[in-house]
Structure formats: structure tokens, C-alpha cells
Amino acid sequence: MTFDTIIVGGSFAGLSVALYLARARRSVLVLDTGLPRNRFAAASHGFFAQDGSDPTAMLETMRGQVAVYPTVQFRDLKAMDAAHDEDGFRVTLENGEAVTGARLLLAFGVNDILxxxxxxxxxxxxxxxxxxxxxxxxxxxxxxxxxxxxxxxxxxxxxxxxxxxxxxxxxxxxxxxxxxxxxxxxxxxxxxxxxxxxxxxxxxxxxxxxxxxxxxxxxxxxIGPRNRFNSDIAERLGCAIEDGPLGSVVTVDEMKATNVAGVYAAGDITRMGHTVTFACADGVMAALAIHRSLVFGDQPS
Ligand SMILES: Cc1cc2nc3c(=O)[nH]c(=O)nc-3n(C[C@H](O)[C@H](O)[C@H](O)COP(=O)(O)OP(=O)(O)OC[C@H]3O[C@@H](n4cnc5c(N)ncnc54)[C@H](O)[C@@H]3O)c2cc1C
CATH class of the missing domain: 3.50.50.60 (FAD/NAD(P)-binding domain)
Structure with a gap:
């Protein structure tokens, strides 16, 4: 099966993409290793309706709400590599399996160098x-x-x-x-x-x-620690990367499209200000762009 979209990273940004694409009745595969950046904090603040909530519980709720949609599948596995193929993109998983998707959404987040x-x-x-x-x-x-x-x-x-x-x-x-x-x-x-x-x-x-x-x-x-990407998949795909003051940033346009046709990115890897609200908003924007490209065309080169 070729999914409409494969999402690498199923946290705030990735799940927001999954929710919107699911509501557009598109097939989605979410790959996730379960290590969101804010897992060290007991409470997340500043996200409306969840101010002071446990971030792990927030993600469990989000994932549960996405899982209700029949076109979404989850695999709790690490994406190791991704490359173009005739159907779009072929993503290799840590267990050696490969999955294919017409579009690819990168939301694998960053980690902090303490x-x-x-x-x-x-x-x-x-x-x-x-x-x-x-x-x-x-x-x-x-x-x-x-x-x-x-x-x-x-x-x-x-x-x-x-x-x-x-x-x-x-x-x-x-x-x-x-x-x-x-x-x-x-x-x-x-x-x-x-x-x-x-x-x-x-x-x-x-x-x-x-x-x-x-x-x-x-x-x-x-402290203001430097951070680094959780995955090198963006580089492997040839996505343009910029240097930010505290770490690298995947270059995206206002619709969260990278320079590689068919590849979109959202969340901390695409910006300097890092919050749950921004990550979710990025995900919504990317989902709209992906959906439009699936409907009106924008085939991966
Ligand atoms: C200590 C701390 C506290 C914070 N507190 C707050 C707060 O109170 N309020 C707030 O708004 N923001 C807070 N933040 C910022 C917030 O955590 C991030 O902005 C947000 O998590 C970004 O979401 P994201 O989806 O881009 O990435 P993440 O939440 O980091 O998720 C990335 C996901 O991708 C997965 N992944 C990584 N590589 C792969 C791979 N190769 N294959 C498959 N899956 C992969 C990871 O396991 C993870 O689940 C905090 C950050 C830190 C460090």
C-alpha cells in the first residue's frame, strides 16, 4: 500500500498533520519513537485548554483522538532513511521494512545538548x-x-x-x-x-x-543550550538547511514545503521559536499544503 502521506515523528507537529489529513479522508502512516522534546517537564504551559497539563498525557489524548480515524495507522518505529521512488517516497524503518508514501512530512524534532x-x-x-x-x-x-x-x-x-x-x-x-x-x-x-x-x-x-x-x-x-535534529533524513533527502543561532533549521516556505518536491516539514525543526502551539500550527499548515498538493498535483521530482 502507498500511503497518501508518511509522517516521521508523531508528536505535536506530526499528530496535527495526521488529524487534518485524516479529516480530509486521506491515508496516513505515523512513525514515532515516543521521545518528544518536553518529556522532561511534568507540566506544559501556554497551550490553550491544556495550560499546566502533563505533556505525556496531552500526547496520549492527541494520539487517541487521531487513532479514531480509520485512515490513520501508527508504527512505533524509527524511520532510518527516505528516498524517492516511483510511487513517491520509500521510507526504511529500523526493523528493515520499507513503507511508501506519496508525500512525506518531517516532524522528528530536535534534542538539546546540555x-x-x-x-x-x-x-x-x-x-x-x-x-x-x-x-x-x-x-x-x-x-x-x-x-x-x-x-x-x-x-x-x-x-x-x-x-x-x-x-x-x-x-x-x-x-x-x-x-x-x-x-x-x-x-x-x-x-x-x-x-x-x-x-x-x-x-x-x-x-x-x-x-x-x-x-x-x-x-x-x-540555560539556552544548542540543539540538533533527531534524524538526518532531511539532509539525506537533500532538503535545504539553514544555521540558526542555537542549531540547524529545515528551510520551508510559508506553507511548510521544503525545497524537495513532495517533502514538507513542521515543528521545532523548521523554526527558531519552539512551543507546542507553534508546532501544532505548523502541522495544520503543512496538512493543508499536503492535501492541496494531493488534490491539485505537485508530484515529487
Ligand atoms: C524541557 C522542555 C520543556 C518544554 N516546555 C514547554 C511548555 O511548557 N510549553 C510549550 O509550548 N513548549 C514547551 N517546550 C517546547 C516543546 O517541547 C516543543 O516545541 C515541541 O515538543 C515541538 O514539537 P515537535 O512535534 O516539533 O517535536 P517533538 O515534540 O520533539 O516530537 C518529535 C517526535 O519525533 C520522534 N522521532 C524523532 N526521530 C524519529 C525518527 N527517525 N522516526 C520516527 N520518529 C522520530 C520523537 O520520538 C518525537 O516523538 C519545552 C521543551 C523542553 C525541552
Whole structure:
């Protein structure tokens, strides 16, 4: 069987595509490895009707609602490769099987490259966070830190005082005098000593221990880590890729079409601002574009 569309990545973006194509009575195969990016967080914020919900439960509900449609199939398997064939695209799965689809939708997401600092990885998504709009409110008025990871970090540090008193941990880095002045204007304390580890009970955070033994009391640490694609399928297909400030981005037009005919992309891999709302909206846009191309033509080259 050739599916109308094969979706690589069945999370917020991919399931939104599946829902719209299913409602257009099209056949869809969703491939998914079950590792959405926000799985480290106990609650997702900012998505209407689900503010504060468990992200895993949200995805279970979404998947259940999509599964009601008879033209949708799920395979909980990794897509390893994809290539053109006479029917459209042939996707090779991790078990060696191959599936074919007239169109291909890439929504395999990104993963975050966390700095190697004792006590950091286990607090990711809980008290070590990247997005103040997603998780900052829960730390309102608390003592907050920003860890210097890249030139973007100083900009992050200028924003964070909106949520609470902020310390910027330079951690061996340097800062331009104009940015230091801006941070001073915003009331941010700059800590020059190297960071040794994160300290706290369980996944809570009580302090940053510095190399000189001093502990700076902090209840949440913001970081802006680089990210990388979960799959190299976009590159393998010849999709154009751009460099973003924190990682690569698949180039898409306003309808989420890539430069490769018949291949569409949605969600975190296609943009710099990363939220559930954007991922779902991207999925809806891609589904409309895919459906129109199935009806009016736009055969893969
Ligand atoms: C710690 C943390 C907390 C966050 N909190 C919030 C929040 O509160 N509110 C908010 O709006 N946003 C939040 N985000 C951002 C949000 O998680 C992402 O914007 C969103 O998950 C992007 O959806 P997506 O569908 O593009 O990718 P993802 O949700 O990452 O899903 C990608 C899917 O593709 C699968 N996959 C990967 N490779 C393959 C392959 N080769 N074959 C098959 N399947 C594959 C993965 O297993 C995964 O299921 C948070 C992010 C992080 C890191």
C-alpha cells in the first residue's frame, strides 16, 4: 500500500498533520519513537485548554483522538532513511521494512545538548529550564540564575529579571562592556567565578556551588543550550538547511514545503521559536499544503 502521506515523528507537529489529513479522508502512516522534546517537564504551559497539563498525557489524548480515524495507522518505529521512488517516497524503518508514501512530512524534532555540569542533567525541565514563557511563571519572585553558554546567554539574562532577581554566571566567559552595562541597568548580578555544580534536594535547586566553594542561592537556572535534529533524513533527502543561532533549521516556505518536491516539514525543526502551539500550527499548515498538493498535483521530482 502507498500511503497518501508518511509522517516521521508523531508528536505535536506530526499528530496535527495526521488529524487534518485524516479529516480530509486521506491515508496516513505515523512513525514515532515516543521521545518528544518536553518529556522532561511534568507540566506544559501556554497551550490553550491544556495550560499546566502533563505533556505525556496531552500526547496520549492527541494520539487517541487521531487513532479514531480509520485512515490513520501508527508504527512505533524509527524511520532510518527516505528516498524517492516511483510511487513517491520509500521510507526504511529500523526493523528493515520499507513503507511508501506519496508525500512525506518531517516532524522528528530536535534534542538539546546540555552542558556537562554535575547536577544539571537530572534537573532539566524541572529547575533547569530554557523558556521563561513555558516555566518562568512558576518561579515568580524566586532567586534565578542564567548560565553563560553562548553569546545568546547575555540576552537571556537581560530578560529573566521580568520573573525574579537574577544572577548571570559567566563561568569563564567574557562579556562586552555594553552588555554588562545593560545587565547592570536591569539589576542583574554578574558572577565571574567558575561554576562547580548544582546543589539541591532531589530535582529541586537551592544553590549554584562555585569553584571557590561559595554557594550562590538560586531556585531555578535558565540555560539556552544548542540543539540538533533527531534524524538526518532531511539532509539525506537533500532538503535545504539553514544555521540558526542555537542549531540547524529545515528551510520551508510559508506553507511548510521544503525545497524537495513532495517533502514538507513542521515543528521545532523548521523554526527558531519552539512551543507546542507553534508546532501544532505548523502541522495544520503543512496538512493543508499536503492535501492541496494531493488534490491539485505537485508530484515529487
Ligand atoms: C524541557 C522542555 C520543556 C518544554 N516546555 C514547554 C511548555 O511548557 N510549553 C510549550 O509550548 N513548549 C514547551 N517546550 C517546547 C516543546 O517541547 C516543543 O516545541 C515541541 O515538543 C515541538 O514539537 P515537535 O512535534 O516539533 O517535536 P517533538 O515534540 O520533539 O516530537 C518529535 C517526535 O519525533 C520522534 N522521532 C524523532 N526521530 C524519529 C525518527 N527517525 N522516526 C520516527 N520518529 C522520530 C520523537 O520520538 C518525537 O516523538 C519545552 C521543551 C523542553 C525541552
Amino acid at each position: 552542558p556537562e555540569l554535575p547536577g544539571l542533567a537530572e534537573r532539566w525541565g524541572k529547575t533547569v529550564i530554557h523558556c521563561p514563557y513555558c516555566h518562568g511563571y512558576e518561579f515568580s519572585g524566586k532567586r534565578l540564575g542564567v548560565l553563560n553558554l553562548s553569546p545568546m546567554s547575555a540576552h537571556q539574562a537581560t530578560l529573566i529579571p521580568e520573573w525574579g532577581p537574577t544572577t548571570f554566571f559567566l563561568n569563564g566567559g567574557t562579556i562586552e562592556p555594553e552588555l554588562a552595562a545593560k545587565l547592570d541597568e536591569r539589576g542583574v548580578t554578574i558572577e565571574h567565578e567558575l561554576v562547580d555544580r548544582l546543589v539541591g534536594e532531589g530535582t529541586s535547586l537551592s544553590a549554584i556551588r562555585l569553584r571557590n566553594g561559595v554557594e550562590q542561592p538560586i531556585e531555578a537556572l535558565f
